[in-house]
Amino acid sequence: MKRVPFKPLAAFFVIALAAGDAYADTPKFKAGDRVEFSANAACLGAQFAIPTKGTILQVNLGTTQNYVFQADAGPGQSPRTMTKPIYSQDCGIRLLEGGGPAPSLDVCPTEEPPGPVSKTSEASEATFKRVIYDRAREIEAEHHDVQRVGMKFELFESGKPYVNRLTGGGLRKDGSPHLLMHDGAPLDAVIYPIKARYAKCIERPTWKRLWLIEENFDCFKNTHNDWACPVGTGDTKFLKQVDLPK
Numbered sequence: 001m002k003r004v005p006f007k008p009l010a011a012f013f014v015i016a017l018a019a020g021d022a023y024a025d026t027p028k029f030k031a032g033d034r035v036e037f038s039a040n041a042a043c044l045g046a047q048f049a050i051p052t053k054g055t056i057l058q059v060n061l062g063t064t065q066n067y068v069f070q071a072d073a074g075p076g077q078s079p080r081t082m083t084k085p086i087y088s089q090d091c092g093i094r095l096l097e098g099g100g101p102a103p104s105l106d107v108c109p110t111e112e113p114p115g116p117v118s119k120t121s122e123a124s125e126a127t128f129k130r131v132i133y134d135r136a137r138e139i140e141a142e143h144h145d146v147q148r149v150g151m152k153f154e155l156f157e158s159g160k161p162y163v164n165r166l167t168g169g170g171l172r173k174d175g176s177p178h179l180l181m182h183d184g185a186p187l188d189a190v191i192y193p194i195k196a197r198y199a200k201c202i203e204r205p206t207w208k209r210l211w212l213i214e215e216n217f218d219c220f221k222n223t224h225n226d227w228a229c230p231v232g233t234g235d236t237k238f239l240k241q242v243d244l245p246k
Contacts, residue, residue, distance in 0.1 A: 109199050
């Protein structure tokens with residue numbers, strides 16, 4: 001049986017890869033460009049085109065070869081993130097006059113509540129805001145490309161504090177222990193209920209995401225005598241999510 005030489009085969013694959021690169025489209029637009037594009041595969045001006053205005057958030061090269069858009073929100077709609085292949089740019093995308101980003105009422109906060117908080121910090125609005133922020137930042141730190149977390153509070157209401165006790169005298173009828181009024185806090189800890197609405201900004205290398213969130217927190221000293229503010233009872237409301245160019 002005749003063996004097929006390895007080197008010619010390797011050369012064939014190299015040539016094939018090079019040919020693939022040669023057919024890759026060169027992007028005509030860049031992140032931050034203000035454009036009109038068809039939301040489907042049709043060309044702009046074609047019968048079935050869906051003209052959509054938006055801002056380019058990201059240009060992906062390599063094997064992905066697409067644009068990522070932040071489409072403008074229509075009446076009663078939320079902004080949407082959409083993609084379109086680069087090869088569609090000749091008839092499916094056009095630069096809008098001016099070419100810059102559209103004015104936006106959505107401001108992504110870059111500031112953070114004053115801190116840090118220590119074991120000796122007083123129970124106060126400033127302390128609790130910082131603890132809530134530190135918790136959010138710790139969660140986002142799990143994503144390697146997050147560069148900054150900003151937070152600005154629009155609403156901060158404190159409820160009536162209470163002492164964490166065992167309910168029902170501490171024992172059920174069968175002799176088993178009752179749960180604490182707040183299972184996550186130590187016995188006899190003072191619990192400070194908080195209702196907050198805040199804007200949170202997550203910045204990544206080429207874009208940023210704005211969240212508007214409303215949720216309840218319970219702030220208290222934990223078993224290590226550190227301040228903690230886990231999410232409390234009630235539904236967390238995600239009022240807005242907007243992707244913005246950086």
